[in-house]
Amino acid sequence: MAIIDLANPTRFLRLTDRLLPWLVGATVVAMVVGLYLALYVSPEDYQQGATVKIMYIHVPFAWLAMFAYTVMALASLGTLVWKHPLSDVSAKAAAPIGAAFTFLCLVTGSLWGKPMWGTWWVWDARLTSVLVLFIMYLGIIALWRTIEDPIRAGKAVAVLTLVGYLNIPIIKFSVDWWNTLHQPASVIRMDGPSMPPSMLVALLVMALAFTLLFMTLHFMAMRSEILRRRIRAMRQREAAGASGIATAATAQADTAPRDGTGTLNGKTAEARS
Amino acid sequence: MLPDLGNHPGFIIASYFVSLIVIGGLIGWIRYDYGRQKSVLAELEARGLRRRSAAAKSDTTGSKA
Amino acid sequence: MSTLGSLFVREMRLSIRVGGGAWMGVLFFLCVIVVVPFGIGPDLNLLSRIGPAILWIGALLASLLGLDRLFQADRDDGSLDLLLMGETPLELVVLVKCLAHWAASGLPLVISAPVLSLFLNMEPIATAALTATLLAGTPALTLIGGIGAALTVSLRRGGLLLAILVLPLTIPVLIFGVSAANAALDYSMPFATPFAILLALTLISAVVGPFAAAAALRFSSD
Numbered sequence: 001m002a003i004i005d006l007a008n009p010t011r012f013l014r015l016t017d018r019l020l021p022w023l024v025g026a027t028v029v030a031m032v033v034g035l036y037l038a039l040y041v042s043p044e045d046y047q048q049g050a051t052v053k054i055m056y057i058h059v060p061f062a063w064l065a066m067f068a069y070t071v072m073a074l075a076s077l078g079t080l081v082w083k084h085p086l087s088d089v090s091a092k093a094a095a096p097i098g099a100a101f102t103f104l105c106l107v108t109g110s111l112w113g114k115p116m117w118g119t120w121w122v123w124d125a126r127l128t129s130v131l132v133l134f135i136m137y138l139g140i141i142a143l144w145r146t147i148e149d150p151i152r153a154g155k156a157v158a159v160l161t162l163v164g165y166l167n168i169p170i171i172k173f174s175v176d177w178w179n180t181l182h183q184p185a186s187v188i189r190m191d192g193p194s195m196p197p198s199m200l201v202a203l204l205v206m207a208l209a210f211t212l213l214f215m216t217l218h219f220m221a222m223r224s225e226i227l228r229r230r231i232r233a234m235r236q237r238e239a240a241g242a243s244g245i246a247t248a249a250t251a252q253a254d255t256a257p258r259d260g261t262g263t264l265n266g267k268t269a270e271a272r273s
Numbered sequence: 274m275l276p277d278l279g280n281h282p283g284f285i286i287a288s289y290f291v292s293l294i295v296i297g298g299l300i301g302w303i304r305y306d307y308g309r310q311k312s313v314l315a316e317l318e319a320r321g322l323r324r325r326s327a328a329a330k331s332d333t334t335g336s337k338a
Numbered sequence: 339m340s341t342l343g344s345l346f347v348r349e350m351r352l353s354i355r356v357g358g359g360a361w362m363g364v365l366f367f368l369c370v371i372v373v374v375p376f377g378i379g380p381d382l383n384l385l386s387r388i389g390p391a392i393l394w395i396g397a398l399l400a401s402l403l404g405l406d407r408l409f410q411a412d413r414d415d416g417s418l419d420l421l422l423m424g425e426t427p428l429e430l431v432v433l434v435k436c437l438a439h440w441a442a443s444g445l446p447l448v449i450s451a452p453v454l455s456l457f458l459n460m461e462p463i464a465t466a467a468l469t470a471t472l473l474a475g476t477p478a479l480t481l482i483g484g485i486g487a488a489l490t491v492s493l494r495r496g497g498l499l500l501a502i503l504v505l506p507l508t509i510p511v512l513i514f515g516v517s518a519a520n521a522a523l524d525y526s527m528p529f530a531t532p533f534a535i536l537l538a539l540t541l542i543s544a545v546v547g548p549f550a551a552a553a554a555l556r557f558s559s560d
Contacts, residue, residue, distance in 0.1 A: 230314065
């Protein structure tokens with residue numbers, strides 16, 4: 001099955017239906033192993049004590065917040081440049097998940113900062129740029145919901161997402177470029193990781209678990225979005241058919257109850273959604 | 274049973290707990306949304322609506338296209 | 339009474355449905371708070387001292403932004419004419435619309451204020467006092483803002499003019515709101531004194547606002 005087949009929504013739905021149980025299973029396994037390593041096996045930090053265990057969720061959340069935005073940016077390129085049919089579905093599905101991870105990154109960071117630094121929040125470069133990322137996510141979600149037509153919305157959001165991508169390298173390098181309270185990079189560095197292996201393994205397993213979780217949720221949300229667009233198209237066709245002049249063909253077809261009650265049901269179904 | 278949580282156990286517990294709540298909520302919302310779309314789709318199809326591709330495949334003149 | 343009840347429910351449903359309109363006020367509130375340290379500097383002591391004022395100004399600006407949605411949508415689809423011609427007194431209609439607008443747009447601001455006060459390093463007592471003043475004062479902002487919204491409803495791009503008209507009228511609310519929030523911290527006066535005046539301002543605006551807005555709506559329809 002070639003990658004190009006993924007461009008077809010129906011094939012995509014069939015593929016994800018087969019793939020999702022495996023993804024869920026892998027996520028659960030990785031999460032259980034990761035949590036065990038993080039909470040029970042990994043050592044205490046000589047400075048921070050056991051509080052360092054917050055790192056095993058805070059850092060993966062931060063990585064995934066940036067990863068989700070990168071997925072959205074690549075999808076935006078797909079929409080604008082290659083006009084891939086599923087790109088804007090992917091972008092729309094990723095936004096709330098990325099926003100949730102960014103929110104959790106900020107909250108767990110704040111809960112980690114209070115005992116370690118003595119304050120819930122400080123306006124240093126990294127925290128501020130992650131907060132800006134969160135606001136961008138919310139703005140993107142707001143834009144998705146404000147524009148009615150999903151195709152037009154996808155194009156507008158794609159432009160906004162790509163413009164905002166500048167924030168991602170700022171987040172990554174903020175601890176190097178500015179004098180910050182937040183600690184500098186200790187995993188993805190030019191000289192390699194500076195973390196002891198016992199902690200690094202737990203961190204990487206948790207990161208893998210959350211990445212699998214993201215992929216699972218992303219595919220699930222994409223499925224819902226594809227169905228939502230189908231429903232919208234079907235309703236539009238129904239409305240166009242019901243308001244149009246009744247042709248001989250439609251009169252012949254077994255749609256007698258539908259012609260009379262179709263519009264009414266269409267309105268109530270709309271109101272219900 | 275619980276691991277040693279050091280001097281600030283409340284913050285560690287709060288972090289993991291909030292994460293559990295938010296991620297659980299996210300999973301629940303996505304699954305609920307999918308279920309709702311499927312049921313609306315099933316209801317529309319039960320009323321006789323078909324997609325454009327389904328109509329194109331059929332041979333009858335009474336197609337909805 | 340059930341007429342007004344159903345009007346209230348309709349307003350709530352519409353404002354929640356219109357693609358996140360209610361939540362955009364909160365998002366704007368957040369943006370204002372984020373922008374302030376970029377301008378003033380990240381000194382946490384300074385921020386905690388001016389925190390109540392910053393939050394009040396942010397809430398005021400966020401309220402002003404959402405006000406042109408109060409009557410504009412109804413005017414565009416004709417429901418405003420129906421409300422004008424109906425049997426229910428227009429003043430009560432305006433009061434209910436303002437309350438629904440506050441519940442959908444102003445109340446989220448109040449709820450998000452404690453979270454945002456964390457960003458400004460405010461003390462818990464200051465946060466509690468500030469939230470109480472916002473709860474008491476934001477309805478006044480909506481009710482007074484309704485006057486401006488009614489005056490500018492017939493204008494195409496009335497949004498900015500609305501803000502200019504409403505801002506001077508809301509300054510007393512701002513003064514007493516910030517004064518009460520600060521009084522809880524520096525004990526210069528009992529918290530109850532400015533807080534009581536704030537509540538009085540809200541009650542006065544609950545009467546003056548609907549009457550003035552109803553009169554303005556009648557003028558605009560002639």
